[in-house]
Amino acid sequence: MNRPTAARPLPAPLLPALLVLLALLGLTATAGCSSAPEPAPAPPPAASAPTPTTDAAWVQLMTPMNEKAVALLALAADRATTPPLRAFATRLHSAQEAELGRLRPLLARMGLPDTDVHAGHDMPGMVTEKDLAAARAAEGAAFDRLFLTQLRDHLRHSAQVSRSEITAGARADAKELAAALVTAREAALTELAGLPGAARALG
Numbered sequence: 001m002n003r004p005t006a007a008r009p010l011p012a013p014l015l016p017a018l019l020v021l022l023a024l025l026g027l028t029a030t031a032g033c034s035s036a037p038e039p040a041p042a043p044p045p046a047a048s049a050p051t052p053t054t055d056a057a058w059v060q061l062m063t064p065m066n067e068k069a070v071a072l073l074a075l076a077a078d079r080a081t082t083p084p085l086r087a088f089a090t091r092l093h094s095a096q097e098a099e100l101g102r103l104r105p106l107l108a109r110m111g112l113p114d115t116d117v118h119a120g121h122d123m124p125g126m127v128t129e130k131d132l133a134a135a136r137a138a139e140g141a142a143f144d145r146l147f148l149t150q151l152r153d154h155l156r157h158s159a160q161v162s163r164s165e166i167t168a169g170a171r172a173d174a175k176e177l178a179a180a181l182v183t184a185r186e187a188a189l190t191e192l193a194g195l196p197g198a199a200r201a202l203g
Contacts, residue, residue: 055174056110058165061123062158062181063103064116066096068127069154075135076147084196085144092151092188099184102177109173125157145201152192152202159185 073096076089107114127150138146158181165178192198 054168055171059106065126065158066100070096072127081144125154148201155185155189
């Protein structure tokens, strides 16, 4: 069977699992990493008790997704125009920092590096450096709209990816954390939709 091509920074053994996660979201291949593909190198010899690739792909995607969202939430906690929106951003910032406190040790238990293998790629639901720059430049209602839109996308996509991990993953600790993230995302989306001005800002 031919191996799928891989974007340069993504370890070849993780790419098929990441594509499975994205396929389960109903996303096309173009919605994933945008770097030019090249043939995948031959896989290394199998190690004893390897980390299942679906679990590895999930945790290596969720960790930078949370890290970038935390940066956006920190801005909103200070710059959103209404007290309810600032309070929401502050609570969610703390909650996603706590999730990182579980995601990073999971990376270590899997023997994976604590690095962003998706840096520079256009991943669905990922707050990019360009998004953060736009948020820093925006003010007033424009900032609120940008924040709410980016955060809604982050919550939706990270919940969908985590549901895929629950379905396709193999590690009990990863699936347990994915389930906790899904519950948290659903609650946050419900709260976001009820915030004053959210319906107008999001259209």
